[in-house]
Amino acid sequence: MKKEIRHIHLKTLAVYFLILVCGIGLGATLIFCLYSIPLNSKPKQFFSLEVPSNNFIEQPRLYPINPEVTKKKESTTSHTNIVATNTSSKSVKEEPKVVSETPRPAASSAFLHSMTDEELFWRASMVPRIHKPPFKKIPKVAFMFLVRGRLPLSPLWERFFRGYKGFYSIYVHTQPYFIGEVAPEPMFQGRRIPSEVVTWGEISMVEAERRLLASALLDFSNERFVLLSEACIPLYNFSTIYAYLINSRKTFVECYDQEGPVGRGRYDHNMEPVVTLQQWRKGSQWFEVDRHLALEVICDKKYYPLFRDYCKPACYSDEHYIPTLLNIEYPLVNSDRTLTYVDWSRGGPHPYKFGKWEVTADLLKRMQNGTECMYNGEPTRVCFLFARKFIPSSLFRLLELAPEVMHF
Numbered sequence: 001m002k003k004e005i006r007h008i009h010l011k012t013l014a015v016y017f018l019i020l021v022c023g024i025g026l027g028a029t030l031i032f033c034l035y036s037i038p039l040n041s042k043p044k045q046f047f048s049l050e051v052p053s054n055n056f057i058e059q060p061r062l063y064p065i066n067p068e069v070t071k072k073k074e075s076t077t078s079h080t081n082i083v084a085t086n087t088s089s090k091s092v093k094e095e096p097k098v099v100s101e102t103p104r105p106a107a108s109s110a111f112l113h114s115m116t117d118e119e120l121f122w123r124a125s126m127v128p129r130i131h132k133p134p135f136k137k138i139p140k141v142a143f144m145f146l147v148r149g150r151l152p153l154s155p156l157w158e159r160f161f162r163g164y165k166g167f168y169s170i171y172v173h174t175q176p177y178f179i180g181e182v183a184p185e186p187m188f189q190g191r192r193i194p195s196e197v198v199t200w201g202e203i204s205m206v207e208a209e210r211r212l213l214a215s216a217l218l219d220f221s222n223e224r225f226v227l228l229s230e231a232c233i234p235l236y237n238f239s240t241i242y243a244y245l246i247n248s249r250k251t252f253v254e255c256y257d258q259e260g261p262v263g264r265g266r267y268d269h270n271m272e273p274v275v276t277l278q279q280w281r282k283g284s285q286w287f288e289v290d291r292h293l294a295l296e297v298i299c300d301k302k303y304y305p306l307f308r309d310y311c312k313p314a315c316y317s318d319e320h321y322i323p324t325l326l327n328i329e330y331p332l333v334n335s336d337r338t339l340t341y342v343d344w345s346r347g348g349p350h351p352y353k354f355g356k357w358e359v360t361a362d363l364l365k366r367m368q369n370g371t372e373c374m375y376n377g378e379p380t381r382v383c384f385l386f387a388r389k390f391i392p393s394s395l396f397r398l399l400e401l402a403p404e405v406m407h408f
Ligand SMILES: *[C@@H]1O[C@H](CO)[C@@H](O)[C@H](O)[C@H]1NC(C)=O
Pocket: 085, 086, 087, 088, 089
């Protein structure tokens, strides 16, 4: 009897044991299956340089932004490269489906990116340590428009840019409360950058300039950076201006030492010893810099705070900050002259404004035919590539004269 009972016990034990082993096996298989699915599809990328604004998407937005525009900007720029140059270039493969997918948004008040200044400057300060890009890079000229609102001469600029997609990029900084359309032409759509509240004049102009430079630096193909106003016009066609800028060994920031109240008189001794009176310089606000200087300007933590704190009312730091910075740190890379013609000959605190009746072929030719300037070590009469100030009424005369005088 006892033997039989023990035998039955052993049998049931064995059965239980088998069931236990099967259960564990089944459980383990299930757990493995469940875990392996999400593991494979988990996004690995946590840091991407390609679309700057995407990394900040979770943060509260300070500006209204259309994310489609941001993405479209990236893709159209690389796509336009292709259109203008070579369809077999490598960047096509990287972003094959562009442009036709998202219809162009109607409002040009949409912003190029959604970053705050802090995020923007940090991103723009990054420099690739491998200098040769893995794709064919066409150097671009960044045209940075610092405007109050509308760009009244945009039809002239449209004709100037037409046919040169991929060789330029446009950035527009307006006053923050401007809500209209900057310009109706396609190349200006979605090219506005966010502008935090600034009061025009004084240091805020420099803030706007630095913001424009930082935004333009995000595009690694931008090599030269031109600052323009709404009253500026080009004096030559695109190919002439492009070649002049891209091939120049020097940058074009006007820089001179002026005695009297509107020059040295604006200096504040609180800036000593970082900036001395002997180093203080003045120049036109409308500058042209290369990538290296643009980076130095946006990364500067030494001079900028001094100008912010001590170049106050009636100092106009936009006329002093970059000229003084270059004079101290990089005197040899700059030509010390401006590329933008302006007429101060009639006196007063503002330059002369050219209207409809003054715009003639003679006037434009006179602006093109400067006094002698140096360009890459050679004298040239092409001192100015741009001119100001032209009021909106001059537009039709300019459009009329452009083919004959400016060759576009
Ligand atoms: C495009 O570039 C490739 C090499 O990168 C070259 O073989 C081809 O001729 C170019 N095509 C045009 C239209 O320039």
